[in-house]
Amino acid sequence: MKKWLMFVVFSALIVTLVACSNDEAGDSDGKVELDFWVFGSTGYDVLVEEYMEEHPDVKINFNEGEMEDMHNNLFTSLSAGSGAPDIAQIEISEITKFMQAQDQFYNLNDYGAEDVEANFLDWKWAQARSVDDSFQIGLPTDIGPTTLFYRTDVMEEAGFPTDPEELAAEIDTWDAYYEAALTIMEKTGKPITDSPEMLFNAIRDQQEQQYFNEDDELIIEDTVKASYDFATKMIQEGLVGKNELWSPEWGNGMAEGSYATMPGSPAWMIANVKGNAPDAGGKWSLTTIPEGAGNWGGSFLTIPKESEHPEEAFEFISWLTSPEIQLRSFHNNGLFPSTPDVYEDEEFLATSDEYFNGAETAKIFAEAAQSVKTVYMGVNYAIVNNELATALMNVAIEGADPQEEWDAAVERINTQLERQ
Structure with missing residues (x-):
């Protein structure tokens, strides 16, 4: 009797171990x-x-x-x-x-x-x-990979070509972009872009170094300060609008054509434009961004x-x-x-989009992707990014002094980094 009970207990133990083994390997059906x-x-x-x-x-x-x-x-x-x-x-x-x-x-x-x-x-x-x-x-x-989205109707009114390759050849540097902004404002009364942050990001993302080096040292004075200065110069001259990224006003501008371009627009931005401006098909197009692409x-x-x-x-x-x-x-x-x-x-290369005036979207983004530089972002990237965005918007909305806003942002950044 004792031998039989021991056999039953031993058999039960083996079954339990097998079941546990199966549970570890996968679900109940193996x-x-x-x-x-x-x-x-x-x-x-x-x-x-x-x-x-x-x-x-x-x-x-x-x-x-x-x-x-x-x-x-x-x-x-x-x-x-x-x-x-x-x-x-x-x-x-x-x-x-x-x-x-x-x-x-x-x-x-x-x-x-x-x-x-x-x-x-x-x-x-x-x-x-x-x-x-x-x-x-x-x-x-x-x-x-980032490109330049633009309103064909605004560009045409300002006297610029609407063909992607022709426009890219005419606006091939940021200095040329600035000159185009002057012309667009003179001819149409509209800013070349409506988001200070988007302009800054587009130039920043072309840099080989941005906020931190690989030792996680803050290096913004030597890397992105020039991008900030360029963006705030255009803001102060009234060539850039005052709307924040993702705000209703910024989205409404896509539909209304209240600004000419969206610099630094990635591939996924196509869905945002179509969603905000469903009736603006054929009025938007895209081309390469001046001086090389970044990634967003x-x-x-x-x-x-x-x-x-x-x-x-x-x-x-x-x-x-x-x-x-x-x-x-x-x-x-x-x-x-x-x-x-x-x-x-x-x-893939034949992919085009009638909403974007028949532009060869895949080809344009592929060319952009192959020009992106390798960039180390750093664990505290978001801290710096948020503070610089705040500085830009203070210049745009409140008319604050750009250098004072930069200095204040750097002070806030360093305070937060010390807490990390």
């Missing part, structure tokens, strides 16, 4: 289960379904939310040591912050990242790489250390960020690819 957090309208939900059909041994739980909420939830989960997903999308403005906690993420170099590095633009790859090149926190998804936006796919399935997670994100799938994401959802092989695809 599949590997991956939680995937994303933000925005990526269209990845459709691709996740496709991947699961092709990989029946993998189940992916797709969770889509607002960008700020997703990043906050990820940070909280990592800090608590529980609740993080297997795969997390991180936006470029946040990637340096999470790089500070790289011990909470898998180094993708250990899973084959170096084998796919050649798929991506050099500057984009570098944004998710440690300063010493030893740690790769994410694989690149979309990008936001884009993201990466990372694998937090809490994942028990880093190999399967890496296999999935390698597929999702491959040139073939990025091309499909571009056609389906407008996510501009970070994989330059795509830029040679004939169908």
Whole structure:
């Protein structure tokens, strides 16, 4: 009787251990289960379904939310040591912050990242790489190379060509942009652009260094002060409007044609213009920005250390960020690819947009993408950016002295940096 009871107990123990082993490997039906957090309208939900059909041994739980909420939830989960997903999308403005906690993420170099590095633009790859090149926190998804959006009707009234290549040849430097602003104001009474911050950002993003060097030392006096001075000069001369980015007034101006250009507009801005000005089709176009492009936006796919399935997670994100799938994401959802092989695809290059007066949008953005410089942003990038934006708007709205506003912004920046 005792031997029989011992046999039953032993058998039950074996069953329990097997069940626990299965739970650790995947869900109850034996599949590997991956939680995937994303933000925005990526269209990845459709691709996740496709991947699961092709990989029946993998189940992916797709969770889509607002960008700020997703990043906050990820940070909280990592800090608590529980609740993080297997795969997390991180936006470029946040990637340096999470790089500070790289011990909470898998180094993708250990899973084959170096084998796919050649798929991506050099500057984009570098944004998710440690300063010493030893740690790769994410694989690149979309990008936001910048261009010059413009109102064809305003340009025509001011006597400028409306063809993208002809306009780019005429406004090919920032000095030429300033001269164009004088002409546009004289002929139409309209500012060349309506957002002081957007003008400043467009010039800043062309610099090889911006707010910090790789030792995280503040270097704005030597790098972006000239951009600030140029923008505030144009503000003081009444050549730039006074509306903040994302304000209703700024959006209304897209529909009304109350300003001529939007410098530093990335690929994803197309949707914003169409959304704010649905009846202005044919009145907008785009061309290359003076003196070379910058980048605004884009993201990466990372694998937090809490994942028990880093190999399967890496296999999935390698597929999702491959040139073939990025091309499909571009056609389906407008996510501009970070994989330059795509830029040679004939169908891709033939992409045009009738709303933007038939401009060859893909070709223009692809050329812009290949001229972007590699820039180190720094973990406190947002602190500096917010204070300089405040200074610009004080000059525009309150008529404040530009140098006094700069000095005040630098003082606020240094105070905040000392608290970090």
